[in-house]
Amino acid sequence: MAGARDTLIGYLGWHGRGNLGDDAIYDAVHGQIPAARFVDIPRFPIEVIASYATGLDRNLRRSTLVVGGGTVVGRRPWRKWTSRGMALNRNSGNYAIGVGVEDPGFVGRKSGSDKGELRHWLPILSEFSVVSVRGPRSAELLSDIGLSVEVSGDPALLLPRPRVTAEDGLIGVNVGFGDDLWGHDPARVVEEVSKAVSRLSADGYRFVGILMNRDDRRWTERALAGVPAEIVHPADANAAASEFARCSVVIASRLHAGILAALSETPTITLEYQPKCRDFALSIDDERSLIRTDNVSSATVVDRVGETLADSSAIRAKTRGIVGRLRERLAADYAMLARELDLASA
Known part of the structure; x- marks a missing residue:
């Protein structure tokens, strides 16, 4: 079995930049594979330069790429960063669990989803060991380019359920x-x-x-x-x-x-x-x-x-059941990743 800190996850996300949504995804993913050491895939030029100076690029050659970050698929900058992560680990293991797919029907100022961007993702995602998505629209968009995937839900659903009583009004x-x-x-x-x-x-x-x-x-x-x-x-x-x-x-x-x-x-x-x-x-x-x-x-x-x-009682009951099932699917995907990393009992 790999030592508790010998297994490297090259994580691609947007955590630590002041947005709690991205932090939620990172915390949830890390919580599913606590025995691994997480290192961030360099994205910007200054980070790439630093990775050479510190030896991070050499360490990432023995890492497994895990794509977090929320709505990443179908966005041009994320395609570049994902390809960099795959090149660094020499395509030795790549996972995208519960990712979101940018809908080309909406083109935001910084989305990078125009000019048929999504079709460029098919050869990339075809090299992944596991791809599952946040919701049914994401699955539909990937189906349109020829990739069949399961809906697992957003990874943040794996965070602990709060033990707090709701206040009326x-x-x-x-x-x-x-x-x-x-x-x-x-x-x-x-x-x-x-x-x-x-x-x-x-x-x-x-x-x-x-x-x-x-x-x-x-x-x-x-x-x-x-x-x-x-x-x-x-x-x-x-x-x-x-x-x-x-x-x-x-x-x-x-x-x-x-x-x-x-x-x-x-x-x-x-x-x-x-x-x-x-x-x-x-x-x-x-x-x-x-x-x-x-x-x-x-x-x-x-x-x-x-x-x-x-209708609050009915909404709560339905949400509890569906979220529970999505948590089980997400946990199963991450358990498979842990087994493949030989960390299932770490």
Whole structure:
């Protein structure tokens, strides 16, 4: 058996850069293979230069590539970085478990998914030992280029379920948009959410703003302007999951706000700012949660909150069952990886 620190995982993701969603994926993956030593695949020129100077590039030749990072497949920069990871380990073992596929129907400012990008991924992913995806739309997109894959769910679903009791009448709010959104007008979305919050506050609901990224603060503050509300920036993904767990319902745009809320079966109104939000919602059979950002209105948000709370028990029960099954699929994929690394009993 390999020693506890002899097995190297070359991890390709976006963790450690101030976004709790990417940190959630990394923490979940690391938690499934704790006996391995994780090292980051160099991406930017300065990191590549440093890898030569420190000998990291030589170490990575005996590593297994694990692609995390969320919505990576179908994006041009990630194709370059994935190919670099495969070259470094000389294609000795490559895994992409629960990855997201960028929908070419949405081209954000930095997505790099135009010009038929996705078709260039077929020869790359065909060299992987395992490819599974976050949701059914991701599976459909890969099927379109000739690759059949299973839906395993987002790896962050493997984080511990929070042991927190939900507070009646407490609504969690998370507003943030990344590089772009449907409708291209974040200010209008925030204005509509703010109007909804004011109406719900008048009905006696309380609010907590939950940041997944420091850039969310300006939008979340504007959404909660005029109502008494604490705004928290959790220290890590587990703390964020606990914040969502204490809410009776969550209004959220960030993808992993919804994913971490699903860990505690907290009903969510998803402001679908990019297709990846729909991809995850469909993976847990929760299309009713979606309001696209180019079609959001305060009235729709208020109505959806009322409908969701009225059906809260059923939503929680269904989410618990589906998330439980996805956790089993993800765990099985990572258990297979551990066995192939001879770490199953490490």
